[in-house]
Amino acid sequence: MERTTPIIRFGNDGWHARFDEGFDSQNVIRVADALGLLWADAAPDSGGSVYVGFDTRHRSEEFAREVAGAIASYGLAVKVSSSPCPTPVVGWNCAHDPKALGGVVITSSERSCEYGGLIVRGADGGACPREFLDKVEQEIFQQASTEAGPFEVADLTSPYVKALAEFVGEPVIRPLKVVVDPMYGSATGVLADLVRSLGHEVIEIHAEKLEDFDGIHPDPKDPWADACEQAVVATGADLGILVDGDGDRAAAVDEYGNILAVRELTPLLLSYMGGELGMRGRVVTTLTCSASVELEARRLGFEYTSVPVGFGRIYRELQEGDVLLGAEEYGGISIPAHLKERDGLLVSLLLIQMVSKSGLTLRELVNKLDAEIGSRRYIRRDVRLEPALTQAFRNVLPGLNPQEIAGRVPVEVSHADGLRLQFDDDSWVLMRPSRTDSVVRVYAEAPTARERDELLESACSIARGG
Structure with a gap:
């Protein structure tokens, strides 16, 4: 042939x-x-x-x-x-x-x-x-x-489900009412049955077999999370859990019907694993993850490593064998003691267990963590350019070293994955040309929305050649 x-x-x-x-x-x-x-x-x-x-x-x-x-x-x-x-x-x-x-x-x-x-x-x-x-x-x-x-x-599923239950281990401490939203995907029935088997009341939505997914994208974020958010409020549930179409990413909804941002969910899970569960190891994230993860890793005394975008880069770190948790900006989280890949079902079970054992609500846990490491404001924007302009930005990027941006002087400059500028209050901004599209992806994070937006606008201007 x-x-x-x-x-x-x-x-x-x-x-x-x-x-x-x-x-x-x-x-x-x-x-x-x-x-x-x-x-x-x-x-x-x-x-x-x-x-x-x-x-x-x-x-x-x-x-x-x-x-x-x-x-x-x-x-x-x-x-x-x-x-x-x-x-x-x-x-x-x-x-x-x-x-x-x-x-x-x-x-x-x-x-x-x-x-x-x-x-x-x-x-x-x-x-x-x-x-x-x-x-x-x-x-x-x-x-x-x-x-x-x-x-x-x-x-293939039953042995995996048994292993998940054994990994989580402890019986339910406080029964919860949980809305489970598999988003018409492959976790339908699997996650809901597992949560029930652990002693919780489950309301499963988007569980019918609909090949058109009833018009939603099986992506656990707004606006596709609207139905889960509404179901939590309508049923008086303690929290909601969403997993994406193939079950490798999860998101959580608090008791007020608000979906947790990734910058909240990942450090919260890390806090539970390193605190309540006493697990130890290195924390690895992509450079585009919220600084909240690094701040919580520091608070717990964990070594922290950041790598360029792409879960394959995290995977190479997981192979070292000393990693507790690997996370990417979109909410994919790997706990290599279980599997050297993202697993939204395990993340879901740990989040439910955390709320059950704490005696607090999910939002109270988020607020408690914010009080310890500070609240952050995170954003990403895609700047679309003509192909020639995108290539021109790629060409000048290795030598780009702004002395200040939005009136602020960076304390650290990295070209490991685009251009990342770090500031003394753990604020940062990153510009990264897409490898496949005529787009420059711009990320910014700061303690306040105003400071974040100032960094974002200045970086977008640089990306456009301003």
């Missing part, structure tokens, strides 16, 4: 495309062929295993079985989930099988219903190196093969 220049390009962890723009059986099998070829080459003489999962999207189960057949044709032992499953399920199964070569999940995570996706996981359930994904692209043939090997359909 003759190779051609691949038209399928991988993002950070896989391939995503609209169903009407190429996400179909032919192209899914082409990718599976490339994965099967590479994994078979890497397999020991005794063979290796591959795990395949799928979400609730259009034809996801069908695509998963086509992927399984194509990979199995290379002599590999393939197990396909018997039902829709969160992405962490596949990662966990890989991590607990010494013969695992990797995994595939048919999902497009938080994207709208028009998109399909194929996510790849490594042998330990974590992110695949960029070098491996580049090799996959290079091995994609022009035509899909017609070969299909035998594969096993198995319950």
Whole structure:
């Protein structure tokens, strides 16, 4: 079969495309062929295993079985989930099988219903190196093969759920009323049943099988979180929990129906793990995460590391083995003692346990933490430019070193991922050109909204060439 220049390009962890723009059986099998070829080459003489999962999207189960057949044709032992499953399920199964070569999940995570996706996981359930994904692209043939090997359909979710319950460990201290919103995604039923099994009352919404997701994006943030926020208030629930379409990210809603910002949720979880649970280790975040995480890590006496954007960069730190928590700006959190990948279901259980054990409400816990480390105001804005202007900004960025911005003098300047300026009160601003679009992403954080917005506007002006 003759190779051609691949038209399928991988993002950070896989391939995503609209169903009407190429996400179909032919192209899914082409990718599976490339994965099967590479994994078979890497397999020991005794063979290796591959795990395949799928979400609730259009034809996801069908695509998963086509992927399984194509990979199995290379002599590999393939197990396909018997039902829709969160992405962490596949990662966990890989991590607990010494013969695992990797995994595939048919999902497009938080994207709208028009998109399909194929996510790849490594042998330990974590992110695949960029070098491996580049090799996959290079091995994609022009035509899909017609070969299909035998594969096993198995319950991949139950062992994972049992492991989650054991990790959380303690029985319920104070029963709570919890609104669980799986956003029509692959955590439907799984998270709600698990929370019930731990002794809490659960109201599950957005749990029907609707391939159009009733018009929402399965992304746990406003405005898509509106229904969960309203349900918490209407039912008098103690809190609400949302997970995205493939279950690797979570968000929380307080008793007043307000969704917690990522800058609140991540340090709050860290406070619980390092304080109440007594867990220890290094904290790793991307450079674009809120300073609140670093401030809480310092308060707890933890070593703190920041890395450029992309969970793959965090994953490399997780492999060192001394990390307690890894977090990215969008709310993806990994607790490597459980899995070297993001897991929204585990984060959800820990947040519920924290509220249950504390005797406080979720908002009271946030306010308590703010009193200890200070409240922050965080924002991101995308500055869209002509392609030539974006490239020009990329070219000048390495030598850009403003002496002041918004009337403030930076105490630290970093070019590790764009340009990041740090100030003496832990305020900061970062300008980072997108790797794929004609956009400069600008981030700013400060103790007040006014100071934050001043930094943001000045940085946007710099990005535009002002």
